[in-house]
Amino acid sequence: AVKFSRGAIDLLVYSEHETTCHVVDARTYNTEQVLHMSPAISADISGISFCPTGPRLYVGLGDAGIVEYQIDSIARRSFGASSLI
Numbered sequence: 001a002v003k004f005s006r007g008a009i010d011l012l013v014y015s016e017h018e019t020t021c022h023v024v025d026a027r028t029y030n031t032e033q034v035l036h037m038s039p040a041i042s043a044d045i046s047g048i049s050f051c052p053t054g055p056r057l058y059v060g061l062g063d064a065g066i067v068e069y070q071i072d073s074i075a076r077r078s079f080g081a082s083s084l085i
Helices: 072-079
Strands: 003-004 013-017 020-025 032-036 049-050 055-061 066-070
Touching: 003 049, 013 055, 049 066
Parallel strands: none
Antiparallel strands: 003 013, 013 020, 020 032, 049 055, 055 066
16 A cells, blocks of 8 residues: 655655555655564554544554554654654
8 A cells, every 4th residue: 555644744655565664755755764563463454544633644454453653743844854753
């Protein structure tokens, strides 16, 4: 799955088949952060979604549940920030 965030956060997220998502700075495409789901969870990634009402990223892990990541929206709105999540 591939998703772009809305608004001023400017992130691109794409998932691999299992347990890994990549968060890319959509302003420059030079910065990437890799999110590894818990090693105890071996599940296919069933979907990714940005929260429409707040700075959160959700990753669906099939029957294993949903993982929530908080996006540092203040840092993302200041263009010099290097932190993605």
